[in-house]
Amino acid sequence: MRNSPAKNGSAGGNSGNFTDTIWSPPFVKSGFGISPNRSYALVSLIILLIVGAFISTRLLLDPTVLIEKQAATATTTTTKTQTDTISPKYPRPKTVITQNQPEFTLHCSANETTGACTRNKYPTMTSLREDDTITNHSTNATCPDYFRWIHEDLRPWASTGITREALERAKKTANFRLAIVGGKVYVEKFQDAFQTRDVFTIWGFLQLLRKYPGKIPDLELMFDCVDWPVVRAANFAGANAPSPPPLFRYCGNEETLDIVFPDWSFWGWAEVNIKPWESLLKELKEGNQRTNWVNREPYAYWKGNPFVAETRQDLMKCNVSEEHEWNARLYAQDWIRESKEGYKQSDLASQCHHRYKIYIEGSAWSVSEKYILACDSVTLLVKPHYYDFFTRGLLPAHHYWPVREHDKCRSIKFAVDWGNSHIQKAQDIGKAASDFIQQELKMDYVYDYMYHLLTEYSKLLQFKPEIPRNAIEICSETMACPRSGNDRKFMTESLVKHPAESGPCAMPPPYDPASFYEVVKRKQSTATRILRWEMKYWSKQNQTGS
Template sequence: MRNSPSKNEPGSGHSRNFTNWSPFVKSSSGFGISPNRSYALLSLLTLLIVGAFISTRILLDPTRKRPSRQRLDHIRYSQNTPPTPVTTQSPKPEFTLHCSANDTNATCPRNSYPATASFGEDTPTATCPDYFRWIHEDLRPWAKTGITREALERAKKTANFRLAIVGGRVYLEKFQDAFQTRDVFTIWGFLQLLRKYPGKIPDLELMFDCVDWPVVRALDFAGVDAPSPPPLFRYCGNEETLDIVFPDWSFWGWSEVNIKPWESLLKELREGNQRTTWINREPYAYWKGNPSVAETRQDLMKCNVSEEHEWNARVYAQDWIRESKEGYKQSDLASQCHHRYKIYIEGSAWSVSEKYILACDSVTLLVNPHYYDFFTRGLLPAHHYWPVREHDKCRSIKFAVHWGNSHIQKAQDIGKTASEFIQQELKMDYVYDYMYHLLTGYAKLLQFKPEIPQNAMEICSETMACPRSGNERKFMTESLVKHPAETGPCAMPPPYDPASFYAVEKRKQSTTKRILQWEMKYWNKQNQTGS
């Protein structure tokens, strides 16, 4: 800090004369302009004019972003006001697997399941998809009589395992191994349901058969004096049987063929759809699978393009052994949405491939099925899929592709409706909700108190996942439910009354019949013209 001005500064006398800094000086006649400082006045006026001009342009410029009042207040008071603490919401607790170093002897920890879910019975929820109404139909055979222990034990004849839920814990009595890991991932699905809705699943005992085709024939229990049918859970049913349909194992992963859990795969299928628009896809019908499991699939192979025929189909046999050796490079489901039409055809019974085909935005050409799984009874012809005749597949497929390529917008709508159904109404939350409502309704029918089976062992996520490796461990970890649901399951729709049930079935039949009439008319015309 200077104590006195230098000699070259204005007012450099012994006492500092601030008046000498002003361009205005006091004269004998009043205030006047000092000649020696006229340049200072001119400079000041120039600066004032320029500054005013610039300020006016800034204020009147409509494109200039002005600081908000909030920003101005922040600038004005930031140095005087302490910062406001930021409040962050605590993350939801996650429940992981409690595996020890010795995984082969994993046991169920005391806190195997998350704390009891906090949602109440009056929690507002969305209504379940319409296919949930079939739960009422599947349980109808026991609506009047209930389920006795004697009837349950009769289901043991073909079951792979008995599963008991007692006091919120799960116990397994195994009778026989299932094909591949069907039983393993089915049981895993039960365990994850209890993690999603802890304390909400009632006590129960059930028998589960992991074989494809249903076995409880309705005719065997149709008489007045006939016993009640054995309650047997499995993956599919048909019009002649009374098996209780349950979501299949592949929703939690199919380790043998490298198919990921549904929640992950559904996202990949959605992304795969976006790679190629429908209009830019190959204008043919596509199928790839194992033809050796059924004659109807072997018959489909005849529809491939050849020198003699163009059936508008491109079908391929899948060699799973070679695929496993080559790392499943040619079987990525999310990369198979490259044709406008995809064919679904059953194997020895229903096939898990149906949901993957429907998810593709392509028009699903559904070869007349004999079996249904838990959600396919909610599908409608010409809305979610296009029906194809079973005993004249090639000509039926050719007409379907011809119709779709001639009615592009309508064909796209069918494909889009099906994929939206899969993405929105078959998401994993609804799979669990279906399980919840089915098991809750089933438990209400039991005429006995569920018990821990004598030869059963307690199971939990740890005892199943910790000893495993490879895809089995990977898919279990990926599909592990890590925290309870924050809301209750969707609200069950009412059962069908006779009139509404008849209306749905009538719509399916009449639409299919109309399409087959179009097909016959097309081929009659082709025969007349000789083309």
């Protein structure tokens, strides 16, 4: 726990007004001479100076002492830096790291040709020496609030559990079945996913087992890599309705029961040159600091593929033109051209140059949301229909500004005009979002979310997980070693090289009905209040003819 600052400005924490003084010997005046007491004091002072000079000289000349002093200073500096960057709301647990901590590396020489996991790539915690990692579990902080939605996503099976029959029904649209048995990963592939979504999703599972070796329970699950959710809640309502099939994917909505899981891009999106999240998050933070918010372009910025959804094509009508100034600057992204030109115009860390950034869904939810929220720019969130695993923890007027779906242009113009008229409040919204992304969506928490979701899911299984008949064992070597280009680069970059220095964050309790209602009510009431402001704004504009 961080030490409390001293009270009343006193370095030692004492109260009252005290003046620091340097001790001096008692001088006794005797004309212009020096008394015996004063003579004794001067002799003592001279001895102290000689001893001090000797010690100082040894510190300067003795390399052993100097190195030890530098090491101590470096340790102190590192500790302070880590303390300053830890989220005050959700601090990571304190840990003691020893030099004996094992390192997991890729062993490609044996696997490049055989394509087999020739050794156990998933060591259990008992196989690690006791002093390899020393953890103070009592200091584990509670996970961010959005972890509470794990309970809600699994609630459809809370009373019945998950049967083998229900799991098999999820196979209908799944891209693959993944089983964890005895600390090893087995994958049965059903159909290809778009690009390498399935590849990097499976890679994420493997890295979780490297981070928490021996801690992930046996389980089987079905994963669908398509954007939109398909398990419709209405089909499983009523007392006699069958249990819904448990199907994992990247997003959900209010009408479906798909289980939401972190998307593939956290480990890299090879096809569009988007780096793994841990590396990209640092670059986004640096890019955010290049231009102060007030010095950024006072408009709303969006860049993406407008052809994947009608709502995005509708957004493009809000671009600046001779007839209208909607305070928006919108650009169509040509990924084919970008790939040929080396992605020079798609560097995410260089796109925090406007005061406002627009998030709008594509065919469903979009991975771009976390990149947009990472800027200090105010996120103008066009009313979404889908959510991913963390966005349910965001609040309107605190993390983002809501924009109407069916009147985008006027809604965007109002939002920008409001923000430019309320500079400090707008900056606060942008900063709250970027702080959320940097502190509560760091990669440690992504893995912790996966850990808790899979642990809670496994408790619901009413059957013993088995190795699927048509599955093959997957390890980091079999995935990374045969690959090249961005695939290999991003896998190497996102490889977990050490087991976790501490246990995962503590899972928060589920919502009770009252607290759940309060969260929903708060979001609705805030959005309604902003809509009233917008209506009043446009009513005034119409009256003045502007």
